[in-house]
Amino acid sequence: MYELRGLNEECGLFGIWGHPEASELTYMALHSLQHRGQEGAGIVATGGDYLFGARGMGLLTEALSQSQLESLRPFSKSIGHVRYATSDSSALSNVQPFLFKSHIGDLGLAHNGNIVNALQIRRALEDDGAIFQTTSDSEVFAHLLRRAKGPSRKARIKTTLQQLKGAFAFVILHEDAMTVALDDHGVRPLMLGMLDGAYCVASETCAFTAIGAEYIRDLEPGELITISDDGIDFDRYTAFENPSMCSMEYIYFARADSEFRGTSTYTIRKALGEELAKEMDIKADIVIGVPDSSLAAAKGFSDESGIPGEQGLLKNRYVGRTFIASGQEARERAVRMKLSPVRDIVEGKSIIVIDDSIVRGTTSKFIVKALKEAGAREVHMGVSSPPLKNPCYYGIDVSTHAEIIASSKSNEEVREEIGADSLTYLSVERMHQVYERFGSRGQCDACFTGNYPIENTDGLLPQEKDAKTKGV
DSSP: OEESSSOOBOEEEEEEESOTTHHHHHHHHHHHTGGGOOSEEEEEEESSSOEEEEEEESSHHHHSOHHHHHHHTTOSEEEEEEEOOOGGGOSGGGOSSEEEOOTTOOEEEEEEEEETTHHHHHHHHHHTTOOOSOSOTTHHHHHHHHHOOOSSHHHHHHHHHTTOOEEEEEEEEOSSOEEEEEOTTOOSOOEEEEETTEEEEESSTHHHHHHTOEEEEEOOTTEEEEEETTEEEEEESOSOOOOOEEHHIIIIISOTTOEETTEEHHHHHHHHHHHHHHHOOOOOSEEEEOTTTTHHHHHHHHHHHOOOBOOOEEEOTTSOSEEOOOSHHHHHHHHHHHEEEOHHHHTTOEEEEEESOOSSSHHHHHHHHHHHHTTOSEEEEEESSOOOOSOOSSSBOOOOGGGOHHHHSOHHHHHHHHTOSEEEEOOHHHHHHHHHHTTOOOEEOHHHHOOOSSOOSSOOOHHHHHHHHTTO
């Protein structure tokens, strides 16, 4: 499978407790989070006596049928999940939320992130007699919880969470409560909101906007929240806290209208573009952004530099994100279907193209070539993030070192490869300055610097872990 952008955030989560239209609201919220996962979706719901689930492959509209949605309608508490999967784990058995049945009570589980010691835990559990039904790292949580000792369910959940390393945002549904937990680094985002007196949680605030809910605040690293008919309980499962939210959430993954700590992603991306303009001393006729996630950065660049901004590239919105394509020629055809230059705008012009990131370089190379074929005199590439050089172990399906162009090539070599007249990346220092300006408490920048905040105990990328656990 070839993905045009080369980066995929793996999941989007939503949960709501105590609303008569819970399942419908969950469906609407998941639709707004579709950009976070497009290969599978599901909903698990309860009315208080038992848990009922529905899930399927594909986009949300394909994954859940009308009859499935109707069967979920009577329930007032529900959690939902949209998923992007690696090729090794793209199977219905791995689509979440998971639903586990037991004589001590049902459990619905939705997870965003990657547990870096999951394979180690899985092997120990299998040696102890556990049988796994999926290749997902999320399933280890359910097995650990079932074995945990403690005077209360919350105590057992705390014990389980303390055994996990990595990035995890969990939404857990029982018949009588919904529990929400964030890892002690807060790598993946999770927000708390309220609608008509019912508490809800989501990976992004755009889900709250879609259903008319009020955004209360971001969850804190290491936080544990329990929501029930008795109200809401705020707690922590660990005293350790080292904020390291994923930098790419700001740069690329989140929707432009979503907020982190009260600031919209659009505002942050615009500021990144402004900082890039201070580092990119290039004279040009126009600035254009690569649709859609780079448009805010292009606006910021234009405002700061004084170079007029234009819509020189158009995006075909009826082409999906992924293509079954092999070979460079097929990949280039895929990109050509996605993006096209506007000749009247670019012809005879010196152009600065702003993109949010470069992974393989396929898209950038095509854009430069297409603009020059459309008559552009010069094409200068500006990237509103630092050079992406390293794989991610925390819930993003980023390529291996071998497939990341900046991992093995210098900036000049990357420039030559994509055919641009110049190439400028935003520096790591200026990126962090922008985040700090808008109240950030710390970001993971491992994909740029190689400074991983969490030790990768298993030593494997998520897709490699899937391959090792598949068929075990």
